[in-house]
Amino acid sequence: xDTIKITELITMPIEILLENGISIVGNVFSIDPETLxxxxxxxxxxxxxxxxxxxxxxxxxxxxIINNHDMLKYPAACFRNKEFVSKLFDKLLPExxxxxxxCGENVENRQKALLEFLKTKKIQQVxxxxxxxxxxxxKNFRVNSPYGIDDIVCSMPHILKxxxxxxxxFFESH
Numbered sequence: 001x002d003t004i005k006i007t008e009l010i011t012m013p014i015e016i017l018l019e020n021g022i023s024i025v026g027n028v029f030s031i032d033p034e035t036l037x038x039x040x041x042x043x044x045x046x047x048x049x050x051x052x053x054x055x056x057x058x059x060x061x062x063x064x065i066i067n068n069h070d071m072l073k074y075p076a077a078c079f080r081n082k083e084f085v086s087k088l089f090d091k092l093l094p095e096x097x098x099x100x101x102x103c104g105e106n107v108e109n110r111q112k113a114l115l116e117f118l119k120t121k122k123i124q125q126v127x128x129x130x131x132x133x134x135x136x137x138x139k140n141f142r143v144n145s146p147y148g149i150d151d152i153v154c155s156m157p158h159i160l161k162x163x164x165x166x167x168x169x170f171f172e173s174h
Contacts, residue, residue: 009028010028010031010086011027011086011089012027012028012065012082013026013066013078014026014027014040014064014065014066015063015064015074016040016055016060016062016063018060018061019060020059024042024053024055025078026040026042026043026053027041027043027078027085028040036057037054037055037056037057038053038054038060039052039055040053040055041053041089043075043078046076056155066078066079106146107145107146110147111128111133111147113170113174114147114167114170115128117170118137123137123166124138125137129142132144132145133145135147137163140154140159141160141163142154143167148171149164149167149171152164
């Protein structure tokens with residue numbers, strides 16, 4: 001699945017069939033482009049999200065986008081327009097950091113500083129993805145441009161937590 005298709009799925013109503021036979025219906029909150037793990041928001045009613053479900057790719061047997069003609073079989077909230085669902089999702093996210101306003105030169109300097117910081121911490125298996133300039137650590141952990149605390153992506157919560165602790169001094173000083 002390419003990045004464009006992944007992006008198009010965000011906020012879409014979806015049904016996922018898991019290997020244990022359980023079916024989860026909700027809207028796509030996020031998909032990790034590296035691992036293809038899903039995060040799905042299930043609705044309690046028209047305006048309230050009941051739960052956020054993390055679904056590892058390895059547990060997914062199949063998924064399908066739910067069409068409007070299936071409206072009677074699924075929660076009505078799933079079929080709200082994309083803007084409405086997106087606004088609900090935005091309420092769940094923390095306030096953004098100030099790194100989004102950096103100019104290109106500052107972003108480049110920030111990347112260099114982060115790479116140097118990783119080197120001094122003796123973090124190994126660090127690469128820079130040519131296409132996106134994301135910093136990849138051991139294939140599982142990535143820091144996207146503009147390299148702020150909100151730009152960290154990792155589908156393994158224990159690695160994410162530990163690496164945030166390691167990187168905290170960098171984010172506090174930059």
